[in-house]
Amino acid sequence: xxxxxxxxxxxxxxxxxxxxxxxxxxxxxxxxxxxxxxxxxxxxxxxxxxxxxxxxxxxxxxxxxxxxxxxxxxxxxxxxxxxxxxxxxxxxxxxxxxxxxxxxxxxxxxxxxxxxxxxxxxxxxxxxxxxxxxxxxx
Numbered sequence: 001x002x003x004x005x006x007x008x009x010x011x012x013x014x015x016x017x018x019x020x021x022x023x024x025x026x027x028x029x030x031x032x033x034x035x036x037x038x039x040x041x042x043x044x045x046x047x048x049x050x051x052x053x054x055x056x057x058x059x060x061x062x063x064x065x066x067x068x069x070x071x072x073x074x075x076x077x078x079x080x081x082x083x084x085x086x087x088x089x090x091x092x093x094x095x096x097x098x099x100x101x102x103x104x105x106x107x108x109x110x111x112x113x114x115x116x117x118x119x120x121x122x123x124x125x126x127x128x129x130x131x132x133x134x135x136x137x138x
Contacts, residue, residue, distance in 0.1 A: 010079035014043055016039055020085055021056075026061065040069045052122075058122075090102035
């Protein structure tokens with residue numbers, strides 16, 4: 001049987017400091033090597049939010065090595081799946097000829113909010129990533 005090709009998932013939010021970083025961390029940790037994952041921001045802040053990293057550490061996932069990256073056309077071209085997390089619609093973000101799957105997750109921005117908001121957002125993202133991975137067979 002041929003080896004199953006890894007699915008390429010791109011998570012996008014505004015600053016690439018919180019939501020998309022969490023999604024990238026969960027997908028990498030839960031994907032069992034069956035997915036390739038990247039994240040980016042429409043207006044990347046250049047750093048991963050410390051409270052985000054702390055919230056992920058509570059789940060046993062270390063995202064301290066991840067970097068905040070500015071979204072590029074090449075990233076979209078690379079992806080099989082583009083998931084936006086509250087920045088804009090994936091339909092608007094992706095070019096008309098994009099052949100992959102586009103998803104919009106309406107996730108509130110936890111940046112600068114109390115720790116319980118960060119945890120609620122983290123848990124919501126974890127649930128959605130698990131659903132996405134299950135759908136893709138990862």
